[in-house]
Amino acid sequence: MTVDKLQEILGLTYLCGEESAPQKQIDGCYCGDLLSWVMSRAEAGNIWLTVMGNINSIGVAVLADISCIILTENAALDDDARKRAEENEVVIFTTDKNAYTMAAEISKII
Amino acid sequence: MDPIALHYDVSGTDFTCAGEASGKIKKALKELGFPTSITRNVAIAVYEGEINMVIHGGGGVIDAEITPECISITLTDQGPGIPDVSLAMQEGYSTAPDNVRQLGFGAGMGLPNIKKYTDEMVIETEVGKGTTIKLKVFVK
Ligand SMILES: Nc1ncnc2c1ncn2[C@@H]1O[C@H](COP(=O)(O)OP(=O)(O)OP(=O)(O)O)[C@@H](O)[C@H]1O
Ligand SMILES: [Mg+2]
Numbered sequence: 001m002t003v004d005k006l007q008e009i010l011g012l013t014y015l016c017g018e019e020s021a022p023q024k025q026i027d028g029c030y031c032g033d034l035l036s037w038v039m040s041r042a043e044a045g046n047i048w049l050t051v052m053g054n055i056n057s058i059g060v061a062v063l064a065d066i067s068c069i070i071l072t073e074n075a076a077l078d079d080d081a082r083k084r085a086e087e088n089e090v091v092i093f094t095t096d097k098n099a100y101t102m103a104a105e106i107s108k109i110i
Numbered sequence: 111m112d113p114i115a116l117h118y119d120v121s122g123t124d125f126t127c128a129g130e131a132s133g134k135i136k137k138a139l140k141e142l143g144f145p146t147s148i149t150r151n152v153a154i155a156v157y158e159g160e161i162n163m164v165i166h167g168g169g170g171v172i173d174a175e176i177t178p179e180c181i182s183i184t185l186t187d188q189g190p191g192i193p194d195v196s197l198a199m200q201e202g203y204s205t206a207p208d209n210v211r212q213l214g215f216g217a218g219m220g221l222p223n224i225k226k227y228t229d230e231m232v233i234e235t236e237v238g239k240g241t242t243i244k245l246k247v248f249v250k
Contacts, residue, residue: 034217036161039154040226044146052214056161059129063136063153065146080126088133 001026001110003068003091006047009109012070015077017091024067024091029106031099035060042066047106049099051075053092058084068092072099114142114176120160122169122189125213131172132157135183142176144249151227152181152247158220159185159243165210166190167241181247188240195233199225 004021007014014021027045032038033052042048044065050057053071058081061069068091071077077085077092085092095102116138118131136153140146156172163170163185170187192198199221206216225231230246 033214034219035214036158036219036223037217039158040219040223044150054213055126056128056213056215059133059157063129063132063150063157065150 006068006106006109007093010105012093012095015071015092015094016082016085017068017089020089021068021091026067026110029103029110031103039064047110049102051099053077053081055081055084057081058088058090061085061090062088066090070095070102072097072102111178114138114174116174116176118172120163120169120172120187122164122167122187125164125210128161128164129157130160132160135172135174138174139176139181144181148181148247148249152183155224155227155245155247156183156185158223159183159245161215162220163187163189165206165215170240179249181249183245185243185245186240187242191237191239191241192233192235193237195235 002022003024028043029047030042031049033050035056039060042064045067048066048069049072053076070093072095074096121127132153135156136149139149167187167189173184175182197203201222202218204216204218228245229248232244235241
């Protein structure tokens, strides 16, 4: 499944990266907020659920080949993080749901 | 092909630049046509080393040497050094201060990650002098 399809099915709200969503292929999902833990355990193509919306999260997403970030529980996206994400074509969504609820919904469709 | 040499300076204070050198190395490897698994492994390892140089090492330099068979990376800083390397290599060990923990660092997983994602990892360090980490990823 591609990221734009995921957005359609779950009704997620884009924060950035909408144009590149059709090119991003999803393979699995990972939840976590400690960056080097995520670096270690997340796999290429994973959707990443986190509350970390800072510039370093964007670095992790790019380097670990994350397909998209979903900021759970309305976690804030910093301005410099948004800028870095746009430069690197990282897709970011926001949701008011927590990671558990979001992951449960994702597991039904991917 | 002749080995390709890349060099990057890493700031010791600017967190917003951290990840820049690893990002550039990843891009270079991608453009050279290395498999995605190799570029990803190198990117993750260099990122962890780069972040450590910013948080713990006061900045430094990164050198990469790329051949079709092997990607070699050397990360050098003149920071405080690592007093007990085997302790530092343990998952979960971290001396990261609170302000960087709030940014998501400090899991104590960086050095173990470097080990996990490379074929060779050598740490040379001296307290008060600095740390050099040499990495190799072989292209099998
Ligand atoms: N370049 C360095 N100079 C001095 N000390 C270092 C350096 N790199 C690592 N260390 C020491 O080794 C410890 C473990 O490093 P490691 O990267 O595994 O974890 P961390 O950086 O604390 O947290 P994380 O990488 O998970 O965000 C650090 O907390 C620090 O004490
Ligand atoms: Mg670290």
